[in-house]
Amino acid sequence: MSGTPSVGPFQPLKGEDPAVVGGYRLVAVLGAGGMGKVYLTYTPGGRPLALKVIRPEFSEDPEFRRRFQQEVLSAQRVQGLYTAPVIDADADAPQPWLATAYVPGPSLAHAVAQHGALPLRTVLLLTVGVAEALHAIHAAGIVHRDLKPANVLLSADGPRVIDFGIARAADSTALTGTGVTVGTPAFMAPEQASAGIVTHATDLFALGQIVAFAAIGASAYGDGPSHAVLYRIVHEEPDLSQLPAALRLLVSRCLSRDPTGRPTPAEVIERCQALSSDPLRQGEDWLPQSLAGSLTERRQMPEPARTPPPAPATPTQFSPHTPRPGFGPAYSPTQAAPNRPSPSLQAGPYGPSTAPVDGGRQPWVQPPAAHRPPPQRKRRNLVVAAAAAAAVVGLAVVFSQLPGSSNRDEAKDTHSSSTLSSATSSQQPDPKPVTYNGINMTENYLVMLADSPPRPIEGEAFGRKGDLYFQPRSTNVVEKDEVGSGNGKLVLLNNAQKGSLDLCRSETRYADTISLDQLSDGSQLCVLSNAGHIAVATYRGRSSKTEPSQYITLDLTIWRNAQEPHTTQ
Known part of the structure; x- marks a missing residue:
């Protein structure tokens, strides 16, 4: 700060x-x-x-x-x-x-x-x-x-x-x-x-x-x-x-x-x-x-406000939030401690709040009581909403019994809607490519296609694996965790092929490991990340054996969010 x-x-x-x-x-x-x-x-x-x-x-x-x-x-x-x-x-x-x-x-x-x-x-x-x-x-x-x-x-x-x-x-x-x-x-x-x-x-x-x-x-x-x-x-x-x-x-x-x-x-x-x-x-x-x-002078701080925070004035105004588990030194706002009763709602200095249980968090960030809907009106609104929902269901049942109405027509409408939705999604424009030239990847370093720019980071230092990393004598897309879900796929393109988004989408030849012996200056790889990013990596050579650190040089052209994210079980 x-x-x-x-x-x-x-x-x-x-x-x-x-x-x-x-x-x-x-x-x-x-x-x-x-x-x-x-x-x-x-x-x-x-x-x-x-x-x-x-x-x-x-x-x-x-x-x-x-x-x-x-x-x-x-x-x-x-x-x-x-x-x-x-x-x-x-x-x-x-x-x-x-x-x-x-x-x-x-x-x-x-x-x-x-x-x-x-x-x-x-x-x-x-x-x-x-x-x-x-x-x-x-x-x-x-x-x-x-x-x-x-x-x-x-x-x-x-x-x-x-x-x-x-x-x-x-x-x-x-x-x-x-x-x-x-x-x-x-x-x-x-x-x-x-x-x-x-x-x-x-x-x-x-x-x-x-x-x-x-x-x-x-x-x-x-x-x-x-x-x-x-x-x-x-x-x-x-x-x-x-x-x-x-x-x-x-x-x-x-x-x-x-x-x-x-x-x-x-x-x-x-x-x-x-x-x-x-x-x-x-x-x-x-x-x-x-x-x-x-x-x-830094110890003589302004006094805290003695009134509750005001309600949000506009949709863009910052508003109180309910903190997620994991924030705060020893807080768990949405989970009570094991084998202990759940917190009860009490009045706090910032309006209704949850009383802490054995050191649990007191989420004082709940809206002040003055801005909460009156309980009686809320119940009345719920009754009206339930009645309306019941009326709609009843009309649907009656309509289904009328002549000329059939499940076949309903299925046809559903199919048409699905086809229209599919056609609409297929018409979404492809993302624009972004190119990064001259990326030096040191041994045991990795890159993430989502990063902008995709700078190599040490895999062991962060305890994680990436979309593309370099190990001695190989480049590889590695498994994300011990159960074997992958972080993506690699495709080594033929010399006659020129890497593009459409080509990488259509290729089905996947490899887990590609040896540097298979690569020469200008060789291209398709990198397909499970997060939905696609890249063409162009190999530009490797460092000499006499250099203190070993690395390869790549050019990357990345289409971010080019396909639906994919996960493996």
Whole structure:
């Protein structure tokens, strides 16, 4: 939940800001970033939350919503003391949103801008805290992807890393476009900036950048236009001349162009402990006095609203939602605990709510009582509806007994309707193809056809398999799980065939594995994903045996949602 307001930490809501999101009454604006706007709100018990509402542009992309929900669920598994826990979210809202615990402290970016470089002891404590946060994030199978000073908050008892993994959801949306990466250029790793490849080591490069930024007060790769900074990251050495000598070896290792040369979070912590004359322990005195004093204003937060949130004014207004299972630290709103009675409806601070059962969630996000239909009128409406339905059924029975009416005629009408529906669906235009050239797929990396652009990711790092992946001496569409349901099919086209959507749809020659020995420059494969995407992959060769990493190069032309999704049992 990043974003640094220009004047004070709490800005008043404006006319374009919603009053309520997901049942949470918004109190103030905390900031805004590339993905959305961040607000201050409270739980019914008075705990402050930072609630980010995603920009409408992302909300219109169904793939973003799917990936957003997936990443939020992954983020909830992070159990680190140096992270801001995810409390609630809704990927299906008119604009998706995410709520985390509020951290009463400035971002590292704001702190350096206001107070300059930090002293060595503070930098060491900052480094071990962020490294421990990365250890917890990586243990949950997440790569942060956008670790930067704006995403590191400085609280009184240590740093907090925020927004982990959410950038990956944005990376899948068509808004990013071909060749455009999600992240902050000055803090990208070389492999992320050049090829879009992201692994756990990518976050360690960003950590090195953060350490240098905190100790120097500026980026190690300088400022300027994004393309100029990215060029320096990929091709030039960082400027560490102003860095304290004690930190140079550690930062140099983190900023290695070779991801395998970077340390692990545990190694970073060990090195920092060795550099400190006293054991590194987080405490109230970890920040310099001038910076610690600025935390006071962030503790003087606006009071929660004392009135229930208003009813939605328009169909586009954010409205209270009933959270799904899995959101919240220990909540299960739709399921009572085993062998325990179901929750009962009670009046809560935000209107009728469900009383918690043994620590269960109290969904205060139910509509206020004043806006619920009167029970008596509701029953009367139900009676009228039932009577109308009975009358329709009775007329249907009478009509079926009239001369000239028969089941044969009814079947004919049904068949005509079905034929018309089929003809209408068959007339739907084919999706437009999107082409991505020069994709380098490293050994044991995979691509998903739904991703835009389809950047290779490490299969083992995410514990999943993809539409197309590269293993030594073969390309293959792999089984999705242990029961054997596949993630798609491959077809090796003949040299005389030119890959197209119609050809890939009509082919019936499927293979599970295709050896690289069968391929030459220009060979084409049809890739048919069970999710309904179709692609033509054109093989462009492989790396030489002398190169440190082995990869193949492909051009991909993708027709997304070109056929009905298919699943196997």
